Amino acid sequence: MLQLGRRTLFVLVLEPSNGQAGPITGSMSRPAHFTTADAVSFSDVQGPTEVDRIVASRWEGNVLSFTTQNPKDASDKTIYRLTPKDKDDVQLRIEGVPLPPLTFVRPQGDATVSQDWHSGQRYSPDDDAPSNPAMKKIFDEDQRVRLSYPNIDWPSVNKSDAIRRTETMKLLTDGALHSGEDFTWAAHIFQHGSGPDDFLLAHTLAIVAVRKGYSDATWIASATLDRYLQSIKQPQIYGTQFITPDGKPTAQDPYNRVLIPDALRRQLEVPDLAAQQTQRQQYDTQRHIGSKDEKP
The missing domain is CATH 1.25.40 (Serine Threonine Protein Phosphatase 5, Tetratricopeptide repeat)
Incomplete structure (x- = not known):
């Protein structure tokens, strides 16, 4: 999952696949709308949670490439490239988008996308972080x-x-x-x-x-x-x-x-x-x- 302070913006579920879509299946859950210019801070986060299914995947060395599909529009697909950092963290790049990678962490238990967003507020991973x-x-x-x-x-x-x-x-x-x-x-x-x-x-x-x-x-x-x-x-x-x-x-x-x-x-x-x-x-x-x- 990707957290912005105490809130969760993305939840990525990966499971072994026995089908023809590749080695991995699963889903990416996220708010219906958000904007970011740097993959660090996010604003205009709003709308219900949408769940995009993984429809294709393949390993390229130690990088997992997978494609998600918008359930409302079969032509709306997004390709992600996932690189493991350690046993609990991965970096995720969105193919074709000139942004730094997103850091996802393994949740302690079940994770769901947060609902208490305010469209006029900006969010970042450091939200609620204690001062040094x-x-x-x-x-x-x-x-x-x-x-x-x-x-x-x-x-x-x-x-x-x-x-x-x-x-x-x-x-x-x-x-x-x-x-x-x-x-x-x-x-x-x-x-x-x-x-x-x-x-x-x-x-x-x-x-x-x-x-x-x-x-x-x-x-x-x-x-x-x-x-x-x-x-x-x-x-x-x-x-x-x-x-x-x-x-x-x-x-x-x-x-x-x-x-x-x-x-x-x-x-x-x-x-x-x-x-x-x-x-x-x-x-x-x-x-x-x-x-x-x-x-x-």
């Missing part, structure tokens, strides 16, 4: 070393930031990040990077978190773009970045304040312009510096 405790530990340490602001030992923090980025990248390349929380925490780590590539990666991680339905990532998605723009010497557009030069008032410029209206900032959980002015004043109070408002 190793990623949480890295994020917590990233935040801990910044608690003493404004009295921070930046050379020491910058060194440990680089280590945390390396650790996070390993989790990312190992495929160990799954939840919206995971990608949000990772975005914060690269937001504390050292150059444009780090900040652009942080923005990408935040976008993934938002795509997974984790609304708490909207602020970091905005902040990472602002920091990226700053790093390539362009004005920030949301106002999430504050500059605290030694002995001088807190600043945000260069800052394009007119591109994004406050109503849109609020949608992204970014403070409006008036609240940002208050933030600057608060930072200056913390730093014992007389504030000087920037031009609006």
Whole structure:
């Protein structure tokens, strides 16, 4: 079966065949309708369960090729190519469709196609996956070393930031990040990077978190773009970045304040312009510096 979180999208049944259709018979059960562009996330899942029978099969080395037929339309056939991964997992490709293989797992007991789909929702195998405790530990340490602001030992923090980025990248390349929380925490780590590539990666991680339905990532998605723009010497557009030069008032410029209206900032959980002015004043109070408002 193919699972998307706790839901089951496909159920494949394979049985030995004694007929002329080949070595294998069985069926593929699925919702009547769904869409996917990457074989990872699925949307517009709806309709009753349809069961397509296997009408032909043959072995090609260690690959099982089989054909299913739509019971409502005998001309509607689909060819699949199944490759075993281990005793409980197989990879399934749809012939003629330029998508990565689907990973099917052996169910623990009987399996049926789920019915509780919502047509406007997107589903993926990582749905309901627990957050990675190793990623949480890295994020917590990233935040801990910044608690003493404004009295921070930046050379020491910058060194440990680089280590945390390396650790996070390993989790990312190992495929160990799954939840919206995971990608949000990772975005914060690269937001504390050292150059444009780090900040652009942080923005990408935040976008993934938002795509997974984790609304708490909207602020970091905005902040990472602002920091990226700053790093390539362009004005920030949301106002999430504050500059605290030694002995001088807190600043945000260069800052394009007119591109994004406050109503849109609020949608992204970014403070409006008036609240940002208050933030600057608060930072200056913390730093014992007389504030000087920037031009609006």
